Every structure is written in structure tokens, then in C-alpha cells.
Amino acid sequence: PEILIWGGSYAMHLVKGVLVSKPDAKIIQITKSICGPIVGLARVNSKYPQAWAEDCVQFNDSVIEWLRDNPSVRHVVLSSLFLQYFGENRLLVDNEIIPADKSVVLSYFEVTLKMLLDMGVNPIVFAPPPANGEDIGHCLTLNAIYGNDIDCDIDFAKYEQDRKELLQFLEIVEQKYRVIRVSDVLCDDVYCDTELDGVFIYRDSGHFSIFGSEHLGKKMDFYKIITSK
Secondary structure (H helix, E strand, O other), rough: OOOOEEEHHHHHOOHHHHHHHHHOOHHHHEEEOOOOOOOEEOOOOOOOOOOOOOOHHHHHHHHOOOHHHHHOOOOEEEEOOOHHOOOOEEEEOOOOOOOOOOHHHHHHHHHHHHHHHOOEEEEEEEOOOOOOOOHHHHHHHHHHHHHHOOOOEEEEHHHHHHHHHHHHHHHHHOOEEEEEEHHHHEOOEEEEEEEEEEEEOOOOOOOEHHHHHHHHOOOOHHHHHHHHH
């Protein structure tokens, strides 16, 4: 493999987009739901207890070990919702549970990205798509099946406000590393499109549909974005 796609479901939904932009791309997907691509750190809450967090940490350690054994990989795509590390959640860090702390998450993520650079691979962070907390895929489906005229687009100002902490986090990461935002294609100053050129981009409240991933992958040329220096 030339490209590793690493992270949670927000990394998984990029795979179709990469393959449609270059069908013979040599990629490998190593993903675990909710487990972001941050070495040494995981989220803890009532649904995802400490045992789950420990498994997530071990999973990410195994990804690094695999990378060391597979020098053919030149590019690593990292993606996650990232919101699971903020708010009321807690963090498992160095076998200790602490309150969510953006500075701690940022520090561990930057260490992870630096680790990849030191291994001679090119890290590319894909931001999660714009979202508004609504089930966008359901909204699009209702319009298509029942002929409804519901506005499924995302209010850009509300998106910026609701995801302010996430966007600030990504802006800091972007000072040193590449961050790719599909919002550059989907959004203007007023709305973010959830349907593009007749294609439903979303399947739920935040993930791409299969066809949406393929459409954006082709439109943005995911493979070229990933492999560009």
C-alpha cells in the first residue's frame, strides 16, 4: 500500500472517494469506530468506558507498529469526528482518566502527526464534513420519496457557531500540517450544500453516503490532494 486511511468512521467514509479518483490506488484502511487517530489518548464516557478506551489506545499503537513494518506507505490520511474529545467527555491519558482538555488533545495529536513525519510519511488531516446536528440523510430521503420540500442545507453561520471548538482546533493543527476541508466545495458564506449535482452527499447527520464520497472524491480529486506535497 501507498496510502493508509486511519481513524474512525469519518476516515472510513473517505475510501470510496479516494478509489473513484484513482481506481488503482494502493490503499489500506485501518479504522475503528469512534477511535480517532491519536496515539496515547482516547475518549471515556458512560457508553465508552475505560476498557473500551484502553482498547482504542492499543489499536492506535498497533497502527504505528504496522506502519514501521510497512515502509511502502508514503501518505497517511487521518480523520475523525474529533468532537468526542471535547465537551463533557473525559480522556484516558497515560492510564489516567482526566477531564476533556483541548490543549491535551492538541498536544497528543501533534505528537502523532510529528511521529508520522519522522517516519518519512506525509500526514493529511481530513476535517469532518459540515453538520448541524440534524439527520441530513433522512431529510434528503424524505424529499426524494415523498416529494417534500424541506430545506436540508446547513446554515453556515450556525455550523461555524456549533462547531466553533472543533474549527479552532483544526485551525491550530493547520498551522503546521495539511488540513483538507470539503466545506471549501460544499459551502459559501450562507449555506453548505447537502446535495450536489443531484447526488446526496450525506447518509446521516455527518457521514458521506457512498455516492456522496465518490462524487466529492472525483470533484476534488482526493488522490491528488493526498499525494501532493
